[in-house]
Amino acid sequence: MKVRCRTTCQTCRSRKIGCDGKTPSCTQCLFRNVECPGYSSNWIFVPQNRLAAPHATPWGDSPALAEKKAISNRAGLKSKRRGGKPATSRSTAFNKPDARSLGDLIDIILQGYVPGLDVAASIDETTPRICGAWAEVLPELVSNGANAAMASAIKAFALSILVGGQNPGLDKTAAIEAYSSALRSVSEAIQAPHGSPAPELVAAVMCLLFAELFLPTSLESWTTHLEGLGELMQTCRPEAYVGGIPHRLFVGARPALIVLGIQSRKPSFLARDEWRLTPFREICPSPVQALMSEAAIIPSILEKLDQTRRMTPESSKAACNGVLTELNGLLERLDLWATNFLSLSAAAQFWYEPTREAGRERIWFVNLTAANGLTHFWAFKAICLTNVERVLVLHPDMASEIRVAQPSILEEMKQLSVMICQSVEYLMQGQMKLFGPTSVVLPLQTAYEIFRMGGAQTKDELNWCREILRVVFRGYHFLALFFEEFRN
Structure with missing residues (x-):
């Protein structure tokens, strides 16, 4: 069984949206101009067999089910790592450029990319934070296994952090080889027939994007990856990003895409009303995301x-x-x-x-x-x-x-x-x-x-x-x- 978070107000819980637990009113209720009912002081234990959903999104699970699975999957990932061998601490994993397990590589990414306050906070919280929303979905995406494109992109991103951010004296050979391998693997995955891109593919492209930035090669290459990410995301309707992992990937990618549009002085799909409004139909935009909605034009x-x-x-x-x-x-x-x-x-x-x-x-x-x-x-x-x-x-x-x-x-x-x-x-x-x-x-x-x-x-x-x-x-x-x- 899992523990239901007690810092979620009843309004957000009934709407199945993330709640930041602020007092006297959470941000979701504040922005909707409704009275916040507050938070229950009792812990509620929810049996895992209640994880069922009546409908699915274009990417698989409904937003409600995706949110519930996220907590379960993270717990499963942690238990798997504890069951095989002692879990590697973040500080240890961070100094292992030859780390092979996806868990260690993701630890490197979270430790190197996500700000300290986000790392210190419980990763079991369902409310995505402004700084680590997209990176924090990586444990959920790989909890039941990762395809070749996803695994190779995670490795490329992790090693690029090691050689480009925290340990610039390290030999870049391994990172460049990992990046080249990931580039081929992700390219093959994109060219493979599919109706709509899976979240794993979008996350893999984002990992490549940051690996390119932190190595780095050239501004043109980074821009090309970012343009490709925008094209990939457009293959889905904006309704695909209303909740769950797809929404968190969307809010993580949107600021970079808007910055690219400003730098190039060329409009993007994000300026259209359906893309500015629909992804936030169920989850109220944070203040920063509301600002980005204005900047998109x-x-x-x-x-x-x-x-x-x-x-x-x-x-x-x-x-x-x-x-x-x-x-x-x-x-x-x-x-x-x-x-x-x-x-x-x-x-x-x-x-x-x-x-x-x-x-x-x-x-x-x-x-x-x-x-x-x-x-x-x-x-x-x-x-x-x-x-x-x-x-x-x-x-x-x-x-x-x-x-x-x-x-x-x-x-x-x-x-x-x-x-x-x-x-x-x-x-x-x-x-x-x-x-x-x-x-x-x-x-x-x-x-x-x-x-x-x-x-x-x-x-x-x-x-x-x-x-x-x-x-x-x-x-x-x-x-x-x-x-x-x-x-x-």
Whole structure:
């Protein structure tokens, strides 16, 4: 039998959705604007033979059954490992580059990628956390055995962490060989006939994606993997991602796909309403995922603005007017998101702390979710303002139609970029593992480009940002791939 979690309110339990157990109201009830009934103080033991479901999703189990099986499978994986030989501790597995068991390899991934607070938390919780949602499904996916593509991708990801993140002095030969083998295995699995991609295949591609990043080879290769992941996910309807493991993979992959769209200035399927809304039909989006839903339309706005350069003056002005309207609306929704997010708690979500460098206070956050959400909010808002400025360069007579006074646009962009730079130290703490460095890519790119664009007005800030980047790159060389000036 298994133990039912007592930090799940009755509303979330009846709806069969994840509950974060917060008091006096859980986040799900808060976002739905309903009264949270609270939590029972009694433990309830549920017999395993009650695991039955009336219907199935396109990927097999219903969301309710998938959630129940997740707990059972994790427990089964742990008992299997205890039954054969003593379980390898995470610290031991992490220092074994030749680890062969999938359990040890997954331990390496969780220990190296998932932030410390997530690792310390009970992995039996059904509510996915913002930082490790997709990585935490790996034990569930392999609990009853793993196919060749899944196993090889896990090995490639684990060894890439060892040689690229924590032990850069290790010989990369084994990691490169594992990556090459996984690439062939996953390619064969993708080409094999199938009606819809299994969760194992999506997770395998995500493992390859991060293995490519941490080795690394080239930014183009990483981008190709990410584009392929998007195409693979689109082979299913958005209804396939409403719950269970598919939903957790979706929320894990979505931020990277949105960042890719912003960087390439090309819209993706994630901007369509069905993809922004349907996957969250049963599970209320977290604040950060709600922010990503707004950001998903940024690439399409950027593409429209780029297209105006090839238009006649009359057509360009009409198109730019539409772009400006979209940017104004998005800026309003972003500000509304920030207002709602900052009001979730009576306590401050972030604050300033003095540093040794005069005039360069650092920003500290109440938790990683606040840091991840606010730094990306500042980046998204700065991107919108940057493109408002570009519209005004093309058509200065539109200044009266913007929501921000023109002389203050650059100043606000500069201030947002400064706040991003002040936040880096928090995100680069050792306990943030590899999630921290990967989460700063878009915010730092945005700040860096704005300081470059500012010329003499932001010369000091640009030099400061460059110094921050040099410090960041010393520990995580792969980040230099995203900054052309620093690529080897």
